[in-house]
Amino acid sequence: MSALxxxxxxxxxxxxxxxxxxxxxxxxxxxxxxxxLKIPTTPAPVTKSGVVLRxxxxxxxxxxxxxxxxxxxxxxWMFHLALLLAFFRHLRxxxxxxxxxWPLVNLEIVQSFGKYAGFxxxxxxxxxxxxxxxxxxxxxxxxxxxxLMLLLILGIxxxxxxxxxxxxTDIVHLKEFILGLIYFNWQPVPTxxxxxxxxxxxxxxxxxxxxxxxxxxxxxxxxxxxxQVDNPREVRHVAPWAAKLDAESDS
Amino acid sequence: MADFETPELTEIPxxxxxxxxxxxxxxxxxxxxxxxxxxxFPGELVDNWEKVAVDKLGxxxxxxxxxxxxxxxxxxxxxxxxxxxxYLGTSDPKNMPVARQDLLRKVYRRHYTFAGxxxxxxxxxxxxxxxxxxxxxxxxxxxxxxxxCSVYCPYGIDTAEISMAAREIMDEIGxxxxxxxxxxxxxxxxxxxxxxxEPALADTLEGLEEEVEEDTGIPIxxxxxxxxxxIMLVTPSADFFAEPHVDGLIGYAKVFHEAxxxxxxxxxxxxxxxxxxxIGSYENMRRVxxxxxxxxxxxxxxxxxxxxxxxAWRVAYSFLNTLAGPWDFLDPNYPVPQHICEYTxxxxxxxxxxxxxxENDHMTLTFHDSCNVARASRMGDKPGxxxxxxxxIIKATCNNFYDMPSDTIGEATFCCGGGGGLLTDDLMEIRxxxxxxxxxxxxxxxxxxxxxxxxxxxAICKTQFAKVLPYYGFxxxxxxxxxxxxxxxxxxxxxxxxxxxxxxxxx
Ligand code: SF4
Ligand code: SF4
Numbered sequence: 001m002s003a004l005x006x007x008x009x010x011x012x013x014x015x016x017x018x019x020x021x022x023x024x025x026x027x028x029x030x031x032x033x034x035x036x037l038k039i040p041t042t043p044a045p046v047t048k049s050g051v052v053l054r055x056x057x058x059x060x061x062x063x064x065x066x067x068x069x070x071x072x073x074x075x076x077w078m079f080h081l082a083l084l085l086a087f088f089r090h091l092r093x094x095x096x097x098x099x100x101x102w103p104l105v106n107l108e109i110v111q112s113f114g115k116y117a118g119f120x121x122x123x124x125x126x127x128x129x130x131x132x133x134x135x136x137x138x139x140x141x142x143x144x145x146x147x148l149m150l151l152l153i154l155g156i157x158x159x160x161x162x163x164x165x166x167x168x169t170d171i172v173h174l175k176e177f178i179l180g181l182i183y184f185n186w187q188p189v190p191t192x193x194x195x196x197x198x199x200x201x202x203x204x205x206x207x208x209x210x211x212x213x214x215x216x217x218x219x220x221x222x223x224x225x226x227x228q229v230d231n232p233r234e235v236r237h238v239a240p241w242a243a244k245l246d247a248e249s250d251s
Numbered sequence: 252m253a254d255f256e257t258p259e260l261t262e263i264p265x266x267x268x269x270x271x272x273x274x275x276x277x278x279x280x281x282x283x284x285x286x287x288x289x290x291x292f293p294g295e296l297v298d299n300w301e302k303v304a305v306d307k308l309g310x311x312x313x314x315x316x317x318x319x320x321x322x323x324x325x326x327x328x329x330x331x332x333x334x335x336x337x338y339l340g341t342s343d344p345k346n347m348p349v350a351r352q353d354l355l356r357k358v359y360r361r362h363y364t365f366a367g368x369x370x371x372x373x374x375x376x377x378x379x380x381x382x383x384x385x386x387x388x389x390x391x392x393x394x395x396x397x398x399x400c401s402v403y404c405p406y407g408i409d410t411a412e413i414s415m416a417a418r419e420i421m422d423e424i425g426x427x428x429x430x431x432x433x434x435x436x437x438x439x440x441x442x443x444x445x446x447x448x449e450p451a452l453a454d455t456l457e458g459l460e461e462e463v464e465e466d467t468g469i470p471i472x473x474x475x476x477x478x479x480x481x482i483m484l485v486t487p488s489a490d491f492f493a494e495p496h497v498d499g500l501i502g503y504a505k506v507f508h509e510a511x512x513x514x515x516x517x518x519x520x521x522x523x524x525x526x527x528x529x530i531g532s533y534e535n536m537r538r539v540x541x542x543x544x545x546x547x548x549x550x551x552x553x554x555x556x557x558x559x560x561x562x563a564w565r566v567a568y569s570f571l572n573t574l575a576g577p578w579d580f581l582d583p584n585y586p587v588p589q590h591i592c593e594y595t596x597x598x599x600x601x602x603x604x605x606x607x608x609x610e611n612d613h614m615t616l617t618f619h620d621s622c623n624v625a626r627a628s629r630m631g632d633k634p635g636x637x638x639x640x641x642x643x644i645i646k647a648t649c650n651n652f653y654d655m656p657s658d659t660i661g662e663a664t665f666c667c668g669g670g671g672g673l674l675t676d677d678l679m680e681i682r683x684x685x686x687x688x689x690x691x692x693x694x695x696x697x698x699x700x701x702x703x704x705x706x707x708x709x710a711i712c713k714t715q716f717a718k719v720l721p722y723y724g725f726x727x728x729x730x731x732x733x734x735x736x737x738x739x740x741x742x743x744x745x746x747x748x749x750x751x752x753x754x755x756x757x758x
Contacts, residue, residue, distance in 0.1 A: 026323070033316040036533060038569045041401045041409065041626055043634035043662060058405065068330035068403035076328065076405075131329065136269050138329035140344045141353065143375035145366070146327050211365045212374075216406055219324030224317045225398075225407035230629055232569045233586045236576045241314060245537065 005177075005188040008199065012181055015206035022210025023218065030222040034239035044230035051229055058226055072131065079124030082117035086160070089114020093175050094182065118161040125154045149212065152201055159198040169195045255680045257722045258340050258687040260694050266333040269344040274337075275385075277681045279392050279673075282427035289436035290535055293425035300424040301379040305362050307420045308355070312363070317412040322359045324406045325349060331400040331408070336665050337393050340684035345390045348400035348410040354386050355417050384426070391417040392428060393681050395671035396529065396562075397622035402662050414671070415531025422530055430675035431526045438539055443488035443522035449476075452518050455491050463501055469743055471508045473500075477515035479551050482507070484516050485523045485543055485567075485588070486558025487710035495731045496713055499559050502734025505741050506595050509604060514556075520546035523563035524710065528570075529672035536566065540574040553582040556589045559732060561621030561709030562670065564590055568628035592708060593630050595737055596640045599647050606740040608650050614704045615651035616736070617696050618642060619689070619716070620664035621709035635661075641708055641733055648740040653700040659692035667707075669715030682715060683722050690723040697725075706733045 001009075045051045057063040062080075066073045091105040104110070129150045132142050163169040173190040180187035189196070208214070221227065229235075238246065284294025297303055312319040331348040333339065338346040345351060353375070360367030360376035367376030377383060396411035421427065437446040447455070456473040463471045474480065484507075490500040507514045520542045527536030547555055555578075557567045567588045572578065578587040586593075598604045618641060630636040638661050645652050659665050668685030696702040707713050707730060716730035 030316060030320055033313060033319050035316040036314065037573060039317060039409065039412070039627070041398060041407055041662075042629055042637065044629075046632070046634060058407075062405055064403055064407065065328070065330050065405040068334065068405075072328055072330050128328075135329065137266075137332040137344065137347055138327070140269055141327050141329060141332065141347065141349050143327070143373065145370075145374045148373075208366075213324070213326045216324040216326050219320045220406045222316060222320045223324070223407040224320070225401050225409050230634065232572055233588075236572045238573055239314075242533065242537075242573070245534070249541070 001186060001188055004191070004196075005186070008177075008189040008196075009181060009186050011200075011203050015203045019206045019209055026210055026215060027218050030218065034241065035224040035228070036239035036242050038228055038230070038232040038237050039224050040228040040230050041225040042230060044228065046230050048229055051227055055221065055227060058220060071127070075124045075127030075131070077124075078120050079128065082119075082121035082124060085114045085117035086121065086157075089117070093171070093178050096179060115164055118157055118164065121157045122154065122161065125150055125157065129154070145212070149214075152205060156198060156201045156205065159194050159201070163192075163194050163198065167192075167194060255683070258684055260687070260691045260723060264339070264688065264691055267339065267342040269347075270342040271344055274341045274343040274346065274393060274681065274684075275389055277393060277678065278389050279675060279677050280429040282429045282432040286429070286432045286436045287422070287425060287427050289439060290422070290427070290432055290530075290532070292422045292427055292432075296425045300384075303424050304379050304384075304420050305358065307423045308359060308416070309363065311416050311419065312359070315412070315416070317409065318416050321352070321406075321408045321412060322356050325352060325356065325408055326405075328405065331404050331410075334400050334403050335394075335410075336397070336399070336668060336688045337395075337681060337685045340668070340687035341393075341681070343393075345386065346393055348404075348408075351390055351394055351410050352408065352413045354383070354390060355413055358383060384421075387417050387421060388426060391421070392673065392678065393685075395622070395666045395668065395673055395685065397666035397670055398626040399622065399663070399666065402626060411671070415528070417531075418529070418672075419531035422532065427530070428672060430677070431530050431672040434524075435526050435530070435535055435539065438522055438524075438526075438542070442519050442542070444524050444526070445488045445491075447488055447491065447521065449518040452491065452516075452521055456516070459497070459501065459504075463504070467505075467743060467746065469508070469745055471504050473504055474515040476518050476550065477513075478549075480513045480515035481552060481582075482512055482514035482554045482556055483520075483547055483550055483552040484514055484556050484558060484591075485520055485546075485563075486516070486591075487523045487560040487563055488521055489710040489714060490558055491521075493710075493714060494717070495728070495735060496559075496710055498735035498738065499732025500734075502732065502736070502738030502741075503558060503591050505738045505743065506591075506598065506604065506734070509741060509743055510598055515550060515552070517546035517550055519549070523557050523560045523567070525563060525566040526672060528562060528566050536570070537574045540566065540571055543571070544575040548580065554585050554589065555581065555587055556591055556594055558591050559708040559710065559734060561623035561711060563710075564708075565623035565627040590630050590640075591734065592640050592644060593636075595734070596631070596644055599644065604647075604737075605742040605744075606648050606737075607742055608648060608740055610740045611649040611736055612651070614649070614731075615653065615700065615702045616645055616649050617653055617655050617693065617702045617705050618645055618660075618733075619655075619667065619693075619705050619707045619712060620660050621707060621712050622664060622666045622670060624708060625664045626662055641706075644733060645706060645736060648736045653696050653702055655692040655696050659688065665689040665692065667709075667712040667715040668719060670709075670711050674711050674714060679718075683719050686715070686719040686723070690719070690725075693725070694723070704729050704731050706731050706736060708733045 169192045176187045357377045366374045391414045394414040401409035434444045490496045525539045630640045665688040717727040
């Protein structure tokens with residue numbers, strides 16, 4: 001195998017390891033850090049199932065963002081939905097045709113939606129980028145990393161779209177490479193420059209995911225203002241470190 | 252009136268362009284050593300405070316999931332940037348919620364994240380320096396912890412949590428805020444924010460009894476330290492004599508009287524307010540709260556009811572069970588604690604209170620939802636009861652009521668500008684400017700519906716309104732207590748039949 005292929009194989013393993021390790025570490029940290037006080041932003045659901053609904057409306061519809069800013073919501077939601085559709089489309093490259101999932105993944109609707117979602121993704125990203133540049137308040141709060149993050153994802157989207165619409169890449173070859181990674185039966189990486197850029201950017205994204213603001217993905221599920229049940233009078237809520245204070249005091 | 256300009260009230264609300272640094276000099280007085288120490292904090296800036304601060308941040312993020320998750324999750328989407336009344340009123344970008352958070356986040360990133368340690372410029376990470384501390388002291392005291400930003404953030408990031416953490420860190424290195432810390436020290440020493448000792452309180456209540464009897468011809472009681480009473484009323488100490496608070500207290504007393512309730516105030520826990528929350532100190536908040544537990548046990552009461560106060564109701568509703576519970580020694584048939592509005596509302600539902608609404612006909616009302624009631628607690632058993640119940644009480648006691656524009660009430664309510672420990676004269680500029688969005692909404696109903704008064708259920712809101720209304724061309728007496736409306740319209744069934752004595756007492 002060429003040095004290029006070896007590099008990509010190693011980089012993919014490294015990126016996957018960092019992504020998984022980093023995310024697990026963060027999720028464990030979030031789960032283990034106590035929330036000593038009841039702080040749901042009210043009006044809040046008074047039951048667990050209500051909280052599930054609230055969380056679903058946040059994660060699926062971006063409910064709070066919708067209340068806040070219609071433009072940011074539009075671009076942000078468009079981008080995330082397109083990301084999801086593109087993700088489904090890409091399953092074709094990692095699932096082998098004899099898997100029971102294959103018929104699902106290979107559905108015309110999944111494939112073409114995924115293909116055109118790329119446009120929505122690029123429009124969404126450009127919209128978010130535009131806000132960052134043109135709205136003085138958003139410009140003020142942006143660090144270099146905030147622009148770079150958008151450019152990185154934009155780079156992934158654009159190279160991906162070019163392979164769909166401009167210069168088709170060798171899908172069969174790519175799939176062999178990916179399946180080779182999964183089954184530890186390494187195959188050479190295709191040498192199409194567009195594809196190599198696409199893959200490199202994805203590797204970068206995987207590596208920075210757990211050490212960047214992309215942590216909002218797991219974070220939202222742990223946000224006490226959104227995931228707590230509003231029942232402080234009915235159920236006494238005490239964190240372990242606070243319970244120690246109780247044990248020390250007399251009454 | 253002062254050495255700053257009162258913001259203009261425009262026809263339609265506008266989001267201002269940023270003007271950097273305009274509020275950098277707004278800082279409250281620093282707490283003296285005595286008061287710092289009374290709360291368990293160092294008296295003055297400690298040696299190597301930079302390290303102490305960073306370590307404390309590390310400790311806090313391990314104790315509060317909110318802090319850890321919020322510091323990591325912000326994507327700088329900007330959705331919160333136009334949601335803070337202090338930004339809208341001052342144009343200072345550091346009053347945008349996310350920018351306020353970033354003052355702390357940049358230190359967090361520098362010391363506790365990979366990117367901040369190795370690529371600080373890239374992610375805007377900085378060390379803990381004197382400039383950073385100055386910014387903290389200015390801008391974490393320009394946050395009323397109203398949680399409006401948390402309503403709109405896609406991850407529910409609540410800047411109040413960040414402000415509380417920052418204030419706790421500052422206390423920990425010896426730089427506390429005078430106003431809050433002095434008050435907490437007074438509660439520990441005397442039992443209330445005002446430093447009103449038991450004999451003075453007894454005097455005040457007696458005076459009130461005389462006044463009300465003169466007014467109504469009925470001996471309505473304001474009992475103090477009555478052992479074995481059913482209900483203990485815990486109310487903000489401003490209710491004992493500040494205007495318009497005291498009219499609210501008279502209202503509660505009339506309701507208790509009409510209901511035939513046995514109730515009492517405690518001189519030991521003669522304060523509903525709990526400024527421990529404002530400074531983010533669990534320990535101090537707990538210590539203040541446990542006075543209520545002790546008072547309830549000592550007096551042997553069965554129920555606890557809180558008077559009109561926003562942040563006090565947050566601590567009471569959301570935290571009291573945690574901080575001072577369990578309340579298994581009280582009557583299990585009632586929630587612990589209850590809000591006076593829940594109590595009055597229940598009585599109205601049961602048909603036990605009769606009102607002559609025309610007593611309030613000289614006013615056209617609107618209602619100000621206090622932030623901590625609106626976004627950090629509840630009344631009744633359904634979400635949103637905190638909006639419904641006070642309005643139903645107003646509608647039961649008044650003929651003329653109009654709400655302010657819908658994007659300025661309910662969960663979207665604008666802070667009065669004086670909450671979160673900012674209700675002090677040394678912060679007058681930020682208080683006046685921060686009141687702008689609320690004043691704008693008020694002006695709308697004044698012009699459109701001829702509204703003459705605004706009712707509130709928070710001691711801080713009432714004091715703040717009385718102070719800032721005149722800056723915007725209104726008069727200070729336009730703010731009233733919700734229970735004043737109740738008290739004035741309530742028909743007392745044991746009133747002398749020649750009811751000439753029930754002439755209204757206000758104005
Ligand atoms: S909590 Fe309120 S005062 Fe503080 S930043 Fe958020 S909106 Fe502004
Ligand atoms: S709305 Fe939330 S995520 Fe967006 S900038 Fe504000 S704090 Fe950050």
